[in-house]
Amino acid sequence: MVIFLSKSELISIIGDSQGLSIQCSDGIVWVTQPNDRKDHFLGSGEEFTVNRLGTVIVEAHTDAAIIFSERIGSSGVAFSKGRYVMAPP
Numbered sequence: 001m002v003i004f005l006s007k008s009e010l011i012s013i014i015g016d017s018q019g020l021s022i023q024c025s026d027g028i029v030w031v032t033q034p035n036d037r038k039d040h041f042l043g044s045g046e047e048f049t050v051n052r053l054g055t056v057i058v059e060a061h062t063d064a065a066i067i068f069s070e071r072i073g074s075s076g077v078a079f080s081k082g083r084y085v086m087a088p089p
Helices: none
Strands: 001-005 009-015 021-028 029-032 038-041 047-049 056-060 064-068 077-083
Touching: 001 009, 001 029, 021 038, 038 047, 038 077
Parallel strands: none
Antiparallel strands: 001 064, 009 056, 009 077, 021 047, 021 064, 029 038, 029 056
């Protein structure tokens, strides 16, 4: 599955996404997963495999295209696309 994101657009991956491969085919994206203190930035051609349970967030730092791999034994993953909006102070 290929998803195109505009700069600052994000996608939430909800469900058992452990083992899901996320590849950035164009642009730059930031990937965060639960209980992982490390931020993962992917440039064009780079890949990350989710290794934690819980919701994963992928945010575009530039216009970007990302590819999600299919996995064997998937228990169902839902994708929710949107924009992060900061509330005024």
